[in-house]
Amino acid sequence: MKSIPHIDMSLYGKNFDDFAQHVGAGYEANGFVALTNHGVDQQLIEEALDISRDLFDLPADVKNKYHIPGGGGARGYTPFGTEIAKDAKHVDLKEFWHVGREIEGEPPFPELTPNVFPEELPEFKTKILKLYDALDALGLQVLEALAVYLKQPRDFFNDKVNLGNSILRPLHYPPIVDKGTPSVRAGAHEDINVLTLLVGSREPGLEVLARDGSWIPVTIIEGAIICNVGDMLQRMTNRVLPSTTHRVVNPPEPYSRRSRYSIPFFLHFNPDVMITPLKSCITEENPQHFAPISSHEYLMERLREIGLVK
Structure with a gap:
């Protein structure tokens, strides 16, 4: 893999069957793709990145x-130096803010806790929630x-993610002051969730581990x-769709002297979904690798591994 495949999202409405094969093949080979012509307004993305810079400047x-x-x-703010990649020895060089699904009235799951927004930046809520809905x-x-592609009905996932505890994460990697630090901006890891969609950050640093x-x-x-594919989807597809290891390394100068901003959207299953390998993904050559586990139970298990839950 010299680069990740590009997926033209305009095919979604033109030739869905071809689109499905193109998407599935790209993920099966790499676990990562770049979505082009995706319909998410660039101004919406830029406004979310700008207000995120203002947030971290507080x-x-x-x-x-x-x-x-x-x-x-x-939900809310996680300070610099809190998160650590699984099995890593040093914390990541980042700070971030988590925004979850907005629920009107009584939440259907206790895991869908209320969002926290900064009073000092009233526009943050509006701009970030617009991006949340677009990426969702x-x-x-x-x-x-x-x-x-996985031989399921087209709407198979719809009722499994419609109330998922999906997270939008405005993210700030500050300038690297200590050139000798053993830490990196984000240690090698796989994402926990179903899919991750990433906007922003044209600076170098993101790297994907090839086979x-x-x-x-x-x-x-x-x-x-x-x-990219996350571990929950890898489990459900019995490793047919791989959750690929990736990292954000400390870039060379002049990039290391300035901040890096990005906004990943972590799409999650509903908390009560049982992540059970699909029968269409189990064969003699690829026997079942995973026992069923609920989405929320798996999430908690993984959050403990990366230091966000004690």
């Missing part, structure tokens, strides 16, 4: 007001294609959204 004591101790980072809808289009063991640099192509 004084530390203001941001820390929105940190929820014991909350596992589920785009992720569902990708899942419709994958359902058909031959080499690291492939990924820069966000102008206007594209990077989208």
Whole structure:
């Protein structure tokens, strides 16, 4: 793999069957693709990135007001140096803010806790929730294609993610002051969730592990959204769709002297979904690798591994 495949999302409405095969083959080979012509307004993305910069420019004591101790980072602010990749020895060089699904009235699941928004930036809520909704809808289009590719009904995933505890994560990697730090911006890891959609950050640093063991640099192509398979979908597809290891390395100067901003959207199953390998993904050559586990139970297990839940 010298680069990740590009998926033209305009095929979704033109020739869905071809689109589904194109999407499925791209993910089966790489676990990562770049979505082009995706329909998410670029101005919406830029406004979300700009307001995120304003958010992280707030004084530390203001941001820390929105940190929820014991909350596992589920909502609000998570300070610099908190998260650590599974099996890593050093914390990641980042701070972030989590925004979850907005629910009117009584939430259907206790895991869907209320969002926390900064009083100091009233526009943050509006702009971030618009991006949340756009990426949620785009992720569902990708899942419709994958359902058909996996020999399931096109709407197979619809009622499994419509109330998922999906997270939008405005993310800030500050300038690297200590050139000798053993930490990196984000250690090698796989994502926990179903799909991740990433916008922003044209600076170098994101790398994907190829099957031959080499690291492939990924820069966000102008206007594209990077989208990768997470561990929950890998489990449900019995490793047919791989959750690929990736990292954000410390870039060379002059990039290391400035901040890096990005906004990943982590699409999750509904908390009560049982992640059971699909029968269409189990064969003699690929026997069942995983026992069934609920989406929420698996999430908690993984959050403990990365230090967000004690």
